[in-house]
Amino acid sequence: MKEEDKKVFIENINNNRLKLYKTAISILKNEDDANDAIQETLYSAYKNYYNLREKQYFTTWIVRILINKCYDIINKNKKIAYIDDSITQNTVGKEDNYDVESSLEWVLEKIDKDLNEIVVLYYYNDFSVTEISEMLNIPKGTVKSRLARAREQIKTIIKEKEGEFNG
Amino acid sequence: MDEEDKKIKAFVSSDKKIPEKVNKTFDSFIEQVEKNQILENDVIDENNGTQFLLRFRKILAVAASFLIIAVGSNVYAKSQGYENIFFLIKNIIYNEEKTDDEIFSDKDIVISYKSIQITDEIELQINELQIKDNTAKLYLLVKEQKENLDSPLNYKVYNNENLEMYSSKNNKKHEENIYTEVLNLKNYKDSCTKLKLEIYNNNGVLLKSIIIDLLEKTIEARTENQVINKISQIELNKFIKNETEKLYSKDEMKNKKVIIIDIYDIFYSNGKYIVKYIFMMPSDEEFEKDKVQETTIYTNTIEFTSNNEDFIKVKIDTPEVFE
Incomplete structure (x- = not known):
């Protein structure tokens, strides 16, 4: 890779650290697996960077690679990505020590598990409905209906939280 | 994004936490890139x-x-x-040498030269089946875009008794964008009238299952897992939405809009797409108040052809309530 390209590549990676981590954790629900997925994604992105013709789509491109890696890990481990009982039990503790800084993880634990990716991609990563539809290979209508469900659930969560703070 | 969405976004995006371990992964990777420690063909760092x-x-x-x-x-x-x-x-090599100068088959079946969209980035043609005794060769022409992440593809072929005739694993990535795959099928019999070709991506996910009718010389392609990569999803949605709206009078559509929720089945057969989908028609009020979930959901089927630019309706059914 040319030095100039390398600089842009590194800058892009740094700008997307949070997005990549939040996307991976929303799918894998496990820090070690998320770390593995990110590691594989970074190497894969580096190897294939020259294939990316439209560099302005770097974020979309790398998140797409990451999503594939995440599903690859799920398939390999034969794990169920949904939150398991032990984590559900821990939720109570997390709620008690609720910290505004960890609001995303908290929301993800509260909403239906099939909505996690959509919420991270739309609200956290700012991808459009069309981009999400392409990334996850699902129809745009499905993205919209899941977003509508997520919106309802998050609204309730925020209201409850506001109530707790005010009460 | 409306006010409510902005509020949700502000709430969830206040989370800026990345575990130390993950940050270290990023740092270590960037350090390797900066120091040119990553070879493009060997991305393993043994120090890690x-x-x-x-x-x-x-x-x-x-x-x-x-x-x-x-x-x-x-x-x-x-x-x-x-x-x-x-x-x-040794025996195989010996036999191959014998057949070098022979015509492989006098029973070749030319199947089709029409491209089938496997994903947005991959097209495939099932060109020909060459037959000799109990072996057959299936010739595929594959066209890929460079950025495609599904490649290299793998294949499985079954006969009409569902017995495996071919299976590839860990195929190598082709350097060319257009290339021919030759699948050597085992246990071919003259009684074989249909073949099922399954195409998998590099993660082992089934992308498409194709039924090849050797008598009729037709191909029926079917997507699996409700993934529709055949044609532009966005354009297809628009087309189905428009055609569905045409089924209703202006009065019926007053203050309402058709929303395609899901395209759950798509077949390609004899030059025609047959698509089954579900949709709803919420009123503007329901839509604004987020009561879309409460509206009736319908199911319907549409048949159309495509010339790569436009969809041309052949037939559309009457919608039924989806239960």
Whole structure:
């Protein structure tokens, strides 16, 4: 890779650290697996960077690679990505020590598990409905209906939280 | 994004936490890139314990695979009446030399030269089946875009009794964008009238299952897992939405809009797409108040052709309430 390209590549990676981590954790629900997925994604992105013709789509491109890696890990481990009982039990503790800084993880634990990716991609990563539809290979209508469900659930969560703070 | 969305966004995006371990992964990777420590064909860093373990696991897996292949091929060779696998290979080479100058088949079946969209980035043509005795060769022409992440593809072929005739694993990535795949099918019989070709991506996910009718010389392609990659999803949605709206009068559509929720089945057969979908028609008020979930959901089927630019409706059914 040319030095100039390398600089842009590194800058892009740094700008997307949070997005990549939040996307991976929303799918894998496990820090070690998320770390593995990110590691594989970074190497894969580096190897294939020259294939990316439209560099302005770097974020979309790398998140797409990451999503594939995440599903690859799920398939390999034969794990169920949904939150398991032990984590559900821990939720109570997390709620008690609720910290505004960890609001995303908290929301993800509260909403239906099939909505996690959509919420991270739309609200956290700012991808459009069309981009999400392409990334996850699902129809745009499905993205919209899941977003509508997520919106309802998050609204309730925020209201409850506001109530707790005010009460 | 409306006010409510902005509020939700502000709430969830206040989370800026990345675990130290993950940050270290980023830092270590960037350091390697900066110091040119990553070779493009060898991305393993042996100084990193996790990576080393990964490499060790891979080596172990490859070694185990070789052992399984060696044992399995010897068992197969014995079942075919040979002392061991070397005699079987020798026999195959000897037979191949004999047939070099022969025409492979006088029963070739030209199937189709029409492209089938496997994903947005991959097209495939099933060109020809060459037959000789109980072996057959299926010729595929594959066109890929460079950025495609599904490549290299793998294939499985079954006969009409659902017996496996071909299976590939870990195919190598082709350097060219357009290339021919030749699948050597085992146990071909003249009674074989249909073949099922399954196409998998590099993660082993089934992308498409195609039924090849050898008598009619037709191909029926079917997507799996409700993934529709055949044609532009956005354009298809628009087209179906428009055609569905046309089924209703202006009065019926007053203050309402058709929303395609899901395209759950799509077939391609004899130049025609047959698509089954579900939709709803919420009123503007329901839509604004987020009561879309409460509206009736309908199911319907539409048939159309495509000339790569436009969709041309052939037939659309009357919608039914989806239960």
